[in-house]
Amino acid sequence: MGWLPVLYYTNSNIWPEAEYDKRHAELAKVADHYGLELYKGSWDHAAWLEAVKGxxxxxxxxxxxxxCFAFNLSRAAAAAKELGIGHFTTTLTVSRFKKSATIFAVGDAFEGFEEIDFKKKDGFNRSIQLSKELxxxxxxxxxxxxxxxxxxx
Ligand code: SF4
Known part of the structure; x- marks a missing residue:
């Protein structure tokens, strides 16, 4: 079975807000390039700060x-539910600075979460190549x- 990805941008962790908008604009270029739908979550940095307090x-x-992963994945899970999408995952795993096992451990608490490790098949280097191309x-x-x-x- 194939997948038709729908993109959801939710990154209330990002500071300042101008950076949040800037990264969203870059993602919009990717969405345009692949002809994908893109939804943007609201920037709620105060709630994020509360979630990581201490x-x-x-x-x-x-x-x-x-x-931080839990905060963002809970928002993604809620958005997926609202949109009637039964499965979701995160691109966080592409980063070589983020442990996929930690992301999966957090994500598994949410219904519909799929463990997909985008680091596999040289994913990190491919992401750099793609950003250069675009x-x-x-x-x-x-x-x-x-x-x-x-x-x-
Ligand atoms: S993953 Fe860690 S370093 Fe990155 S924005 Fe979230 S809390 Fe900050």
Missing amino acids: HEADKEGQGRCAL GLYRQEYCGCEFSMRRDDA
């Missing part, structure tokens, strides 16, 4: 990130204000 000083990859902006930090620290890189 973990501001964690380094990237520690507890704050699992909470002339996409590549961010210099993960997303939240706490990931802007140099020692987190």
Whole structure:
């Protein structure tokens, strides 16, 4: 059975809001290129900050990130349900900075979550190649204000 992907952008972790909009605009180029539908979630950074409270000083990859995955995946799960989509996954696994096992452990709590590891088949390098081909902006930090620290890189 094949899949018809529908894109949902939900990244309230991203700071500042201008960066949230900028990354969405880049994703819109990808959606146009492949002729895919793209939905944009609202930017609710205050709620995200509340969700990771107490973990501001964690380094990237520690507890704050699992909470961040849970926050975003819960929004994706809710959007999928609202749209009548029975299965969803996340592109987070393409990043070499993110452990797929952690993402799956978080995602499995949500109905309809599919474990897809986009790192496989050289996914990370392919994503870089694709961004070059489409002339996409590549961010210099993960997303939240706490990931802007140099020692987190
Ligand atoms: S470093 Fe990235 S994954 Fe971790 S909390 Fe910040 S935005 Fe989320």
